[in-house]
Amino acid sequence: MLPNIKKLKRVLNANAVFSTVSGLLLIFDKPLIDKMGIGNYLTPLIIGIGLLIFGVSVFYISRRLKIVLVKFIIIQDLVWVLLSIVALVIRPWELTGLGYGLIAAVALTIGSLTLLQKKYL
Numbered sequence: 001m002l003p004n005i006k007k008l009k010r011v012l013n014a015n016a017v018f019s020t021v022s023g024l025l026l027i028f029d030k031p032l033i034d035k036m037g038i039g040n041y042l043t044p045l046i047i048g049i050g051l052l053i054f055g056v057s058v059f060y061i062s063r064r065l066k067i068v069l070v071k072f073i074i075i076q077d078l079v080w081v082l083l084s085i086v087a088l089v090i091r092p093w094e095l096t097g098l099g100y101g102l103i104a105a106v107a108l109t110i111g112s113l114t115l116l117q118k119k120y121l
Helices: 001-030 030-036 042-064 069-092 097-120
Strands: none
Touching: 001 042, 001 069, 001 097, 030 042, 030 097, 042 069, 069 097
């Protein structure tokens, strides 16, 4: 059981770092936001702040490893992936190819982390 706990902590930490870096990019990287075709800066700011909060909470949970909280992270990650798929299918915004490509790349990354979190839980 111990090796799985170490692996779970590593995956949770990877999730925390990925979420935090993604949040920081959405908040501070104006050239990236422009290249994605996002017309306003309020949306990426709100999502970025949410990702920062999520990243910090995942890091905190990785230190405590309460099963119910890890399951809640998995559920949140699954919701993110599902909403990303919906966004890619119905394309509610007029983003550039880079914008939609990044949505897909993030969804694949989060989906992979989610599968690993579930595997090591």
